[in-house]
Amino acid sequence: MLSVVCPDDIIIVNACGGPCRESYTYDDVQETSVFLLRKTKYRPAIGIICGSGLGSLADSLTDKECFPYEDVPHFPVSTVRGHTGQLVFGLLDGVPVMCMQGRFHYYEGYPICKCAMPVRVMKMVGVKYLIATNAAGGLNEKYKVGDIMVIKDHVNFMGFAGVNPLRGPNDERFGPRFPAVSKAYDASLRAAAMKIGRDLGIEDSLHEGVYTCLGGPNFETVAELSAMKILGIDAVGMSTVHEVIVACHSGMTVFAFSLITNKCVTTYDEEVVANHEEVIEAGREREDVLKAFVSNLVQHIRNNPPGK
Numbered sequence: 001m002l003s004v005v006c007p008d009d010i011i012i013v014n015a016c017g018g019p020c021r022e023s024y025t026y027d028d029v030q031e032t033s034v035f036l037l038r039k040t041k042y043r044p045a046i047g048i049i050c051g052s053g054l055g056s057l058a059d060s061l062t063d064k065e066c067f068p069y070e071d072v073p074h075f076p077v078s079t080v081r082g083h084t085g086q087l088v089f090g091l092l093d094g095v096p097v098m099c100m101q102g103r104f105h106y107y108e109g110y111p112i113c114k115c116a117m118p119v120r121v122m123k124m125v126g127v128k129y130l131i132a133t134n135a136a137g138g139l140n141e142k143y144k145v146g147d148i149m150v151i152k153d154h155v156n157f158m159g160f161a162g163v164n165p166l167r168g169p170n171d172e173r174f175g176p177r178f179p180a181v182s183k184a185y186d187a188s189l190r191a192a193a194m195k196i197g198r199d200l201g202i203e204d205s206l207h208e209g210v211y212t213c214l215g216g217p218n219f220e221t222v223a224e225l226s227a228m229k230i231l232g233i234d235a236v237g238m239s240t241v242h243e244v245i246v247a248c249h250s251g252m253t254v255f256a257f258s259l260i261t262n263k264c265v266t267t268y269d270e271e272v273v274a275n276h277e278e279v280i281e282a283g284r285e286r287e288d289v290l291k292a293f294v295s296n297l298v299q300h301i302r303n304n305p306p307g308k
């Protein structure tokens with residue numbers, strides 16, 4: 001990867017060959033937002049990030065308007081299979097939403113603030129409620145493939161090493177220098193989601209738990225997973241945390257869940273190893289349940305918007 005130092009900025013050439021700035025400004029985000037607001041008739045209050053293999057949710061919107069990332073100013077492009085790479089505005093069972101059909105991961109080579117930049121765009125176009133979804137490995141022994149884990153908290157391992165989307169000069173127009181994240185995952189939406197799960201008859205495959213994001217792209221070693229288990233982590237992934245931090249920073253209300261796409265391999269004698277194919281496949285298999293779950297939650301937010 002080529003890196004060139006410029007007077008007040010660092011330019012890296014990203015995985016896709018295009019220039020990818022290390023930082024972006026309020027004006028950049030505004031430019032992206034104005035571009036979208038001029039092109040779409042929608043003004044959604046709800047934004048959804050579709051995780052690996054979960055993009056069919058965006059496909060299911062009606063009266064869609066799609067904006068491939070390569071056409072959106074300042075946007076990175078998706079490089080991961082299972083992440084189509086477009087913004088989709090449309091109606092989810094009648095409710096206007098904005099979906100990221102594909103997200104950005106640190107392992108793709110983007111700076112972490114760039115990975116989270118679309119959340120600021122969501123906020124600037126008027127989104128108040130973020131629903132972030134991801135595929136994750138189930139570390140909690142009770143979890144099965146296909147289960148849903150409502151995220152009640154996270155451990156920001158990458159943040160322990162200083163990899164944080166808020167690192168660098170803080171522009172107060174985005175949010176405060178030192179935001180609290182101890183209530184990052186809205187309690188009322190978590191309770192609503194558990195009730196929705198009961199109403200849908202999926203309570204046996206629905207949990208609340210703690211998520212962590214590692215840098216990836218390799219899956220974890222047995223020793224790493226053993227350590228994370230001791231720390232009380234229930235599901236392991238490679239995303240979401242940076243998006244949630246930026247959403248909290250901007251004052252958005254956040255709900256997030258993991259689809260458990262594989263069981264973490266926690267002993268040396270297991271024959272199976274984690275792989276991206278099973279991750280995508282698990283998403284496909286649970287498509288209908290996930291759509292019903294998210295759609296019900298979106299209806300709930302429209303009818304009982306949580307106060308902030």
Ligand SMILES: O=P(O)(O)O[C@@H]1C[C@H](O)[C@@H](CO)O1
Binds near residue numbers: 239
């Ligand atoms: O975007 P998410 O977090 O859903 O994707 C997970 C993490 C890796 O990108 C990939 C591994 O299979 O799935």
